[in-house]
Amino acid sequence: MKPIHKIIGYTPEQFDNLIFQVLFNWAELYSNGCFLTTQKLIVNKQINNWFRIEIRKLIIQYRIDVKPYLNKKGITSKERYLLFSKIISKVFDIYPSVLMQQFKIKEPNVIQKQNFNYN
Numbered sequence: 619m620k621p622i623h624k625i626i627g628y629t630p631e632q633f634d635n636l637i638f639q640v641l642f643n644w645a646e647l648y649s650n651g652c653f654l655t656t657q658k659l660i661v662n663k664q665i666n667n668w669f670r671i672e673i674r675k676l677i678i679q680y681r682i683d684v685k686p687y688l689n690k691k692g693i694t695s696k697e698r699y700l701l702f703s704k705i706i707s708k709v710f711d712i713y714p715s716v717l718m719q720q721f722k723i724k725e726p727n728v729i730q731k732q733n734f735n736y737n
Contacts, residue, residue, distance in 0.1 A: 622677055625684060626702050627695025641669055644709055648718070662721060668714050673706070680705045 623633035641660060649655035659665050680702050687693045687701075 619681075620688070622680070622702070625688070625695070626699040628699075637673060640673070640706060640709060641666075644669065647710060648713065659721070664717055665714070665721065668717055669709070672709050672712055676706050676708055 621630075623630050626633075628636065642656070645656045645659035645665075649659055683705065684698055684701055687698065
């Protein structure tokens with residue numbers, strides 16, 4: 619079975635960066651615009667494992683959908699990538715409510731302004 623990165627015309631590093639970018643964008647979407655929360659979502663082991671499982675499911679779906687077009691002449695890697703991005707973007711519609719409730723997103727502590735004491 620041909621690796622996905624080859625099907626869409628990417629190197630392994632480009633593919634890894636693509637998947638990380640999808641994870642980052644997903645975390646940013648569900649962090650309510652807080653960069654600290656985005657970071658916490660990305661490094662959370664449970665969220666990360668959940669995300670990888672969902673991506674694997676979508677890759678399996680992609681393999682099923684792209685199979686009839688793998689050996690057809692005239693189908694470019696760019697077109698296969700467009701199908702991949704359409705399928706992989708479905709992860710943005712998935713919200714793991716149980717995990718997110720366990721995650722209990724907290725507001726970052728606000729540093730209060732204090733006067734500097736020269737003594």
